[in-house]
Amino acid sequence: MNGYGGSILRVNLTKGEVTKEPTPADVARDFIGGRGFGIYFLFKEVPKGADPLGPKNKLIISSGPISGMLVPGGGKCDWTTKAPLTGGYASASMGGHFTAEMRYAGLDSIILEGISPKPVYLFIDDNKIELRDASDLWGKGTFAVEKQFKEKLGEEFQVAVIGPGGENLVPYACINHDYGRQAGRGGVGAVMGSKKVKAIVVHGAKSIPVADKDAYRKAGMALYKACKDAEGFKDWTRYGTTIVVSWCDEVGALPTRNFSAGSFEGGKNIYGPVMREKIVITDKACFGCPSPCGKYSRNKKYNSFVEGPEYETIGMMGSNLGIDDIEAVAQANLLCDELGVDSISTGNVIGWAMECYEKGIFTKADTDGLDLKFGNVEATFALIEKIARREGFGALLAEGVKRAAQKVGKGSEKFAIHVKGMEQSAYATHNATAMLLAYMTCDVGAHHNRAWAITYDLQVGRDKVVPEKVARVIWLQNFRPMFDVLGGCRLQWVELGIDRDLYVPALEAITGIHRTWEDLDKVGERIWNLTRLYWARENEGFGRAWDMPSPRFYEEAPTSGATKGQITKLEDVNKLLDMYYEQRGWTSDGLPKPETIEALGLKAVIG
Amino acid sequence: MRLYVDSTKCSGCNACRVACSLNLFGETNPKKAALVIEPQFPAPGIYNVKVCTQCGDCAAVCPTEAIKQDAQGAYYVVYEECIMCGACEPVCPEGVMFVRPNLVENTAWKCNLCGDCVAVCGTGALWIAEKEAATA
Amino acid sequence: MPATLRLGASLRILIGGRDEYAVEPGRSVHETLVSLGIKPELVAMVSVNGEMQTKDYVVQEGDAVRLLAVVGGG
Structure with a gap:
């Protein structure tokens, strides 16, 4: 399949078995890759009510069609699971070189299932795939383990490893890679620890097939040129x-x-x-x-x-x-x-x-x-x-x-x-209503990466609670995470400001499927709604109360600094949610309406 | 002309190697590139990059004269004329002459000075210039 | 000789309009922005001749001033 490694690797840790299956073409068409694959497999395969740290939960590691390609920033890897931190959906994005190496080994996703009886690591060298004993690595820090693998296997092996935090099932444990890149949020490291997997090492030497080689090269070169010509390139x-x-x-x-x-x-x-x-x-x-x-x-x-x-x-x-x-x-x-x-x-x-x-x-x-x-x-x-x-x-x-x-x-x-x-991650949201809404409605909890709107708050007026602001947050939530679906980084667009339409010919030349950003935003919306339905499936009574921010942002104004004395009224917090749900096609309690589910083609997925 | 590198500017992204494999073989596969990046982490925290200096030592030992020189001074492999004898690889002073039958069955490969690596490098670590006059 | 003031794409996406202005030296970046009708707080970074400066920096003759906004966050 053009633009894909071609295989999904299943690792049954309980039995100690590894199997490969072809990447399903219909899932690739509708969910593309990365975070799209993650929520699809999570929703379909992890049974309702599974204990995040139990054998029924899965850890789904996915690359995307621009990972490892001649496209700027194709280094993002998605780690999806049922979150031990929240009991809902977790998807952590990890930079570095792991996602590209997975693809060179022919893998679009790696799905860890069950629980190993003893500490193991997953060894992948192209077609040679094995679970190996990791008893001597258990308890060690992430840098020591990565170094040990690199010395033994060579620099071209990429390593993802948990530390004592993951082993001890800390619900916000992360996964480390490349001496300083992480799949950080939601506790993906604890899930790996619960499965007794200390590390995954991967190396591959396969080429990734593309639909149109010449158009791909041309589009890739144009993207690199646009980045290097961008006004903020040097400072950034x-x-x-x-x-x-x-x-x-x-x-x-x-x-x-x-x-x-x-x-x-x-x-x-x-x-x-x-x-x-x-x-x-x-x-x-x-x-x-x-x-x-x-x-x-x-x-x-x-x-x-x-x-x-x-x-x-x-x-x-x-x-x-x-x-x-x-x-x-x-x-x-x-x-x-x-x-x-x-x-x-x-x-x-x-x-x-x-x-x-x-x-x-x-x-x-x-x-x-x-x-x-x-x-x-x-x-x-x-x-x-x-x-x-x-x-x-x-x-x-x-x-x-x-x-x-x-x-x-x-x-x-x-x-x-x-x-x-x-x-909540590192943006204070006193009297910044769009950014506050972005945190409230983010699909993993209070994380900034889906929508980020502080500059927009400043431009429109920080305390304004207007439909345009809500629409902006929704647009960002649909669109920005698409980079996590494609297996790439959003910073070339959001910070360098390159024209996002430059990705369109590149993606088409790689996969052979023409998709405009309008099409991609639609996929983003489909994924957003599916994550919401996942939260609702896993949590009795899920709804509006779950979207409320910390009272600090509507009860207590700062006593110093640029936002001294500033606060968002509780009434405005609720107004934001009302507008958001309406624009999303959700009920007043924040659940996707049947017609929204239907229109997004999600009926078959949720069964 | 030859390719130059300032390793201290390299950020290890490997875009050069992707562009290189695409030029040499029409494939997306940095294992088939003609540049080498050796990351040295966690300490001292640098990327050591090896590039072809177009010294011609490989061409000098090639029994079939499959490695030829073009007008700008770049030595390139004529794939059809390579017999995979492996004579060129050990004589390369930079370790950027490749004979790897497990990766490419029928030919050796090296830098042909196409310049695509320079075009995608964001940090200015790579550039092409005249060869410096040999020093005594 | 006036100084040039360039707006990075991220800032232009936000406020629209031109990407380059010729401005008179002798005023701070902050004052210059106000005079152009650009809200100073939208500008996250001021770079003058390649060095990061604050908005209090007084623009000199011939300076190349570059302004960036943050639209993405970390």
């Missing part, structure tokens, strides 16, 4: 996502002290240029990317090397914890990666714990003696370790911020910053 490449730290600080979007404000008095010490100057030694790209946002750092203060930190980690481990030292942030980043926990959720939950401590809800008797004041770097390092190992006070925080706050009570639920149980 120099700073990566850290470009936005100073701006977020300026406009009040930089999460500060557990999202109690959006501007940080120590902010200038963690801005992009400071980091570039102090610690960055080289740019580190995902597969095929001409504008690498990945920055690789040498941290002299802690005598360590780390990829990053990127914006999210600077926000969550820096300002959100009151830490104004870029080297300390980089070291916290390293600890999260090495131990295999998501730095966004980890920073969020530590921020909550610090606020609890400063409010007297926790004392040193609760925190294993740690002085959990905002800004305490050593306590932060200690907590990351305790969380990943579920030791002492870390065991409570390892539940995730929603469950931890439910256990502790005493009003701490009010400042547990999450949606649907997923910790």
Whole structure:
């Protein structure tokens, strides 16, 4: 099949068997790949009510038709599963080189099923595919394991590995790859850990077939040229996502002290240029990317090397914890990666714990003696370790911020910053109604990658609650995740601003199927609705209440910074949802209407 | 003319290798490229890139004279004339002459100075220029 | 000699209009933006002759000023 590796690899861990089957052409047509394959297989194959950490859940790893191709940024890999963090849908996007290598081995998806009786790793070298004993790797950190594989097998093997966080089933454990890229959110690492799979190593030397070689080369070259000619190309490449730290600080979007404000008095010490100057030694790209946002750092203060930190980690481990030292942030980043926990959720939950401590809800008797004041770097390092190992006070925080706050009570639920149980990522959403709606309705919980609309809030008016804003969020939600479906990166479009129509001839030449962006947006809408139906299937009473943000954004205005005194009214929060549901073709409780399901061709899928 | 590389600018994306395999074989398969990227991580955190200097040592040892030189000074393999004897591979000082029957059955391959790698490189790590005069 | 002020594609997508303006030196980037009717807070990054600057930077003769917006986030 043109544009595809051609096979789905099933790994039955309970029986220790691996089998290949052809990639179904109709699924490729309707869901294309990546995150589309992920939700399709999850919905069809994981039975209703499956325990996320039990044998019936599956971990579905998918590439897409632009992965590994002559298309800028074709380095994204989707990891879909039923989320241990939220009990709903999880899809984590991982950069690097893994997705391309999967395709060169002829694989479009790898589906991990069942539970292995002992620790194993999955070895893939083209057609040689085996489960191998990993008893000696269990308990080790992610960098040590990756290094060990690279030394033994060679640099062309790509490695995805869990750390102690995944082994200990921390519900926000991540998967690490390429010394610093992660499938971060929702607990995909815990699912891999529950299945007793320490690592997946893959190498392939097959060529990916395309429909029209000449048109493909021409379209690919045009895309690279457009990136390199883009006005922001040099600046973006120099700073990566850290470009936005100073701006977020300026406009009040930089999460500060557990999202109690959006501007940080120590902010200038963690801005992009400071980091570039102090610690960055080289740019580190995902597969095929001409504008690498990945920055690789040498941290002299802690005598360590780390990829990053990127914006999210600077926000969550820096300002959100009151830490104004870029080297300390980089070291916290390293600890999260090495131990295999998501730095966004980890920073969020530590921020909550610090606020609890400063409010007297926790004392040193609760925190294993740690002085959990905002800004305490050593306590932060200690907590990351305790969380990943579920030791002492870390065991409570390892539940995730929603469950931890439910256990502790005493009003701490009010400042547990999450949606649907997923910790909010690094954009403070005080009086930024489009961005707030984006977080509320994001299909995995409070994550920014589906729709990102703060600039739009500023342009239209931050407090405006108008149908155009809602329409903008929906358009972004349908369209942006399509890059995760295609197996590529959205940053060439969203940051360099290249014309998205340039992808159309490339995709057509690769797959042989003509699809305009209108067609692709429709696929995006189909996938969005299917993820919503999945949430509803798995959670009794699922509906509007699940889309509510943290009360912090409608009850408590910041007392400092750019958004001082600003708040979104609860009435407006509800108005946003009313408009959103209506425009989506959903009921007033947020469930897709039968006619919406029908129009999107989802009836046959959901059965 | 020859290809030059500044390894310190490489970000390891491999776009050059995809473009290379597409030019040499019409395939998307970086394993069939004529550049080598050796990532050195986690320390010291650099990509070591090997490219062809067009020195001609490969052509000098080829028993069938299948490696010829074009007008801009690039040595290229005439696929039909290669007998896969493997003489060229060990003499390459940069390790970018390839004889790999498991990947390509019927011919050796090397850089033909097409320039596609330079066109896709985003970081300016690769460029084509006149060969520097040999130093004593 | 006036300075040139260029808008990156991401910013142009947001506000439409021209991609290049000739501006008089002697005023800050912030003031210059206001005079052009561009909301300063939409601009995430100011690059002057290749170096990142703040919006307080006073534009000099012959400067090449580049402005970027953030439409994507991390």
